[in-house]
Every structure is written in structure tokens, then in C-alpha cells.
Amino acid sequence: MISVFDMFKIGIGPSSSHTVGPMKAAKTFIEGLVSQGLLEQVDELRSELFGSLGQTGKGHGTGKAVILGLLGEEPHLVNTDNIDAMLALVEQEQKLTLSNGHIVNFTRQDGITYHRRKTLPAHANAMTLYAYQAGQCIAQRTYYSVGGGFVLDQDEILATDASPATPITAAPYDFNSALELVSMCNNNGLSIASLMMQNELSVHNEGAIDAQLWAIWQTMKDCVNKGYSKEGLLPGGLKLRRRAPSLYRRLKAEGRNNIDPLTAMDWVDLFALSVNEQNAAGDRVVTAPTNGAAGIIPAVLCYYDMFVEEVDQDICNRFLLTAAAIGILYKKNASISGAEVGCQGEVGVACSMAAGALTAIMGGTVEQVENAAEIGMEHNLGLTCDPVGGLVQVPCIERNAMGAVKAINASRMALRGDGNHKVSLDKVIKTMMDTGRDMGSKYKETAKGGLAVNIVEC
Incomplete structure (x- = not known):
């Protein structure tokens, strides 16, 4: 059973699928690098946006959301008054100072690629994030922003029982229609x-x-x-x-x-x-x-x-x-x-x-x-x-x-x-x-x- 707090989430505009979802996905990617013990080895991060994210991502603020997520920001907590300054600093330095203080390259040329004609088959809103060390990709992960700020990764999107929400497993009234x-x-x-x-x-x-x-x-x-x-x-x-x-x-x-x-x-x-x-x-x-x-x-x-x-x-x-x-x-x-x-x-x-x-x-x-x-x-x-x-x-x-x-x-x-x-x-x-x-x-x-x-x- 899906919670009311999955249907109503405090975040930022302009799009739940193009802004909230990608921000959450980028933060999740960094957390994954930390859990694998890889983050300190990373010297560059890159991202690719596919389908609708690539086609309308610039107008929907998807690139900005990716940057904020990589910096460790969350949609419901980020100070909206500081966003422009944070993005301007990244644009100027072409680097990201991650939440743990680790600094990585994030260039204008490769940091974000908008694919206007390429779509991944699993869903129209797809993005792949890459971590590099000395020019070699050491980690990558594809995420799908499936609407309403919900996100599935490349394994979850293929699983028949996967849910982008946090389910209420003990719900006394589990309705499906x-x-x-x-x-x-x-x-x-x-x-x-x-x-x-x-x-x-x-719960x-x-x-x-x-x-x-x-x-x-x-x-x-x-x-x-x-x-x-x-x-x-x-x-x-x-x-x-x-x-x-x-x-x-x-x-x-x-x-x-x-x-x-x-x-x-x-x-x-x-x-x-x-x-x-x-x-x-x-x-x-x-x-x-x-x-x-x-x-x-x-x-x-x-x-x-x-x-x-x-x-x-x-x-x-x-x-x-x-x-x-x-x-x-x-x-x-x-x-x-x-x-x-x-x-x-x-x-x-x-x-x-x-x-x-x-x-x-x-x-x-x-x-x-x-x-x-x-x-x-x-x-x-x-x-x-x-x-x-x-x-x-x-x-x-x-x-x-x-x-x-x-x-x-x-x-x-x-x-x-x-x-x-x-x-x-x-x-x-x-x-x-x-x-x-x-x-x-x-x-x-x-x-x-x-x-x-x-x-x-x-």
C-alpha cells in the first residue's frame, strides 16, 4: 500500500519528473559510491539525459536538479534562495564540491549531455550517471523518473514487484481498485x-x-x-x-x-x-x-x-x-x-x-x-x-x-x-x-x- 506521503511530497519546481526525481536519483548515485567505498577515487562525474528528460530537460531544470542532487541537496530541504548561487559556482569552476568535501570535475562539455533523439526502452524519463577515475569509468547507474518524483533504478524498473514508493507492508486495508x-x-x-x-x-x-x-x-x-x-x-x-x-x-x-x-x-x-x-x-x-x-x-x-x-x-x-x-x-x-x-x-x-x-x-x-x-x-x-x-x-x-x-x-x-x-x-x-x-x-x-x-x- 502506498502512503499519503508518497502522493504529497514537499519539493521544488518546476517538474516532479524532471526536477524532483533527477535530484533524488543523483543524490542516490553519490550515496551508492559512498557505500561501495568508491567516492574518494572519483575525480570526475558525468550524466546523460534520455527521452523526455533530454528533450525538455533544459526548460524543466533537469540539469540544475542533477547538479543539486550530486551536491547532496534534497528537494524538500534545499534552500531555494541559495540555488542560483550554488549553480553559478559550479558553472564558474566546472567542479563539484560534494557534501563530504571531496572535489570532482564536472565540465560544461561532459557534465550533462541532453539526448534529444535517444530514448531508453524502459521509460521515457531516463538518466545515466557516471563516475570516472583518470579517464576510466569506474561506476555507472541508470535511473528512471517515473512521475510524481518517484524513481526506479535499472534493476528495479525490470522487477515485476518493484515499487517506486515506500510501501506500507502491514496496511490493514490494501486496496487495488x-x-x-x-x-x-x-x-x-x-x-x-x-x-x-x-x-x-x-507505520x-x-x-x-x-x-x-x-x-x-x-x-x-x-x-x-x-x-x-x-x-x-x-x-x-x-x-x-x-x-x-x-x-x-x-x-x-x-x-x-x-x-x-x-x-x-x-x-x-x-x-x-x-x-x-x-x-x-x-x-x-x-x-x-x-x-x-x-x-x-x-x-x-x-x-x-x-x-x-x-x-x-x-x-x-x-x-x-x-x-x-x-x-x-x-x-x-x-x-x-x-x-x-x-x-x-x-x-x-x-x-x-x-x-x-x-x-x-x-x-x-x-x-x-x-x-x-x-x-x-x-x-x-x-x-x-x-x-x-x-x-x-x-x-x-x-x-x-x-x-x-x-x-x-x-x-x-x-x-x-x-x-x-x-x-x-x-x-x-x-x-x-x-x-x-x-x-x-x-x-x-x-x-x-x-x-x-x-x-x-x-
Whole structure:
């Protein structure tokens, strides 16, 4: 059973698969050299990026993430204010000072190679790291960033029972489908959140779970609030201006007494735009379940916090645990990787998670939660991943705002129904995966199709 803390991870932008995963993989590679007693022999490190990592890695910050990981940094701990200075020093010296003080060469020519036309067969997001001594390779390892910050190495990707998550082996309620999840809840008189909590309690104490879930919510809120004040252009070649600050000022000036009945949707747009502009700038975000879709779940929970009632510990727990349960179904039975199934696996999954979670805290039944999650994905089927310029900006930022509004509408539709519906969540998850397999590679985070080839970048 996958943990809620695998579905929600505090990290940095702009991409969970292209930034968070590669950073973790690079750190793991160094740890492997240490455990083998090889690190002190190494005088140079190199890396190669394949598939989507090679094609859009420059715009997604993959090279920067590799460097940070080799330096020993972790996505949830790295000081985002110091990143530019650390990278500038590496660029200037063409050397890495590792966490133990050992210095190795890391040249502009060989340090990072972006393969734009070469893909490894196991997964679209692949990277190989090499350690050299006097010009001879003494160690190498290939890693696969499989979405949502999850990483598998070259052995794990081939193992049928390998999981990129840290499994809860003693979980009392191990579900593999929505049908099983709903049945377990009804047979045991549990909500989805309560069932998830029982699984988490098999490995953590309640106080630790509460604290971690609250930290996730606070990080989401902080990200929203920080985005209100960050003016200027987003990094990269698109020269895209941040929209959240001006929208925030307008909404604040209009006040809560605005007679427009849809003003709440403007605030939802703002919440999502704010998060994803922060993500595009490489700042602190919560992977939910990916960075490219990081704005949807915070936007929906902020909507509840502002327009329904203040989010307390209980609401926070119920929302995030329910959302995680839905995300786990996609992780187990399909994919949350844009490079594997397109943006339906990122924005679509986040929309589905948010819709179900909102339904739960609005008092919906287990069946209504499942229905909302199904609606949220059904109307994102076929959504392509076509980032203009290889940046997580266009159409990604606006797409989160649309996904958040769609999640709220899906929840309202489900709450107005009785839980009975024609298409099950399990069927829509299978359809999403089938659609992703059929989708051409140019629509799966390669920046070779869709808007990416029809929009002038500058």
C-alpha cells in the first residue's frame, strides 16, 4: 500500500519528473559510491539525459536538479534562495564540491549531455550517471523518473514487484481498485479518509501523521501567498509575465461583496495561478501528485477555506487522505507521468483527486466521492502534454486553473446525484492508461507537438 506521503511530497519546481526525481536519483548515485567505498577515487562525474528528460530537460531544470542532487541537496530541504548561487559556482569552476568535501570535475562539455533523439526502452524519463577515475569509468547507474518524483533504478524498473514508493507492508486495508476501496469502506463503516488513516497508523503514530499533513497544507498555503507578491517575468525564453499579483490586487479591491456570482471562481483561478507561477520559477511547492499539476489541489482546498469554512486539522486530514487514496489508484493502475500518458496523467489525475476530496469534506458519501473522481478524469481524457519551449508555463499554468474549476464542478455534480453512474472510476482509469499508450510521443512532454510547435516562443 502506498502512503499519503508518497502522493504529497514537499519539493521544488518546476517538474516532479524532471526536477524532483533527477535530484533524488543523483543524490542516490553519490550515496551508492559512498557505500561501495568508491567516492574518494572519483575525480570526475558525468550524466546523460534520455527521452523526455533530454528533450525538455533544459526548460524543466533537469540539469540544475542533477547538479543539486550530486551536491547532496534534497528537494524538500534545499534552500531555494541559495540555488542560483550554488549553480553559478559550479558553472564558474566546472567542479563539484560534494557534501563530504571531496572535489570532482564536472565540465560544461561532459557534465550533462541532453539526448534529444535517444530514448531508453524502459521509460521515457531516463538518466545515466557516471563516475570516472583518470579517464576510466569506474561506476555507472541508470535511473528512471517515473512521475510524481518517484524513481526506479535499472534493476528495479525490470522487477515485476518493484515499487517506486515506500510501501506500507502491514496496511490493514490494501486496496487495488476503486471497487475494492468503496467495498472496504462500506463493509467496515469507514470513510475513505478513515480507511487511509488506519493504513498510515500501521507505520506512524497519529501525532506524526497530523503534523505531516498539516505541514503539507501550510506549505501549499505559503506557496499561494508567496505567489501574490512575486512580480515580474518567469524564467526562460517565453518572457511570460506573472499574473497572480495583479489579479490578487483586483480581487482584493473588489472585496467580498462583489455582486458577480462567479467571483469565487476568480479566486480559484488566482490560487492555482499563484502556485504554478511559483512552480515555474523553481520555488517550493507540494508535488500533488506532480509539480506540473501542483496548483489544483491547493486551489480547491483554498476555495473551501475561503468560501465554505476555515480548514482545521480534521478537514485537512480528510481532504488530503481522500485525495491520496484516489491518487494511489492511478499510481497503481495507470500512470501520473506526463511523459508516459500526457497531461491527463498530471492535471487529469489532480483534478480527479481534488474533486473526490472536496466531495468528501462537503459531506458526500463514499459513492459520491468515487463519482466525483470519475467525472474529474472523464473530462480530461486525451489531454496532451505539449509545453511550449519545454517550459512548465504554457499551457501548464492556466491548465491548473481550469483543472481546479473543473474539479469543483465535478464535485457539485456528484453531490447533486446519488452516487449511481454509468462509468466507474476503475473504467475511466483504465481508459486513461489506454489513451496514453495510444497517444503519439510528440504529445507526451517532448515539446514536439501541439502548442509547443505552433506558438512562437519569443
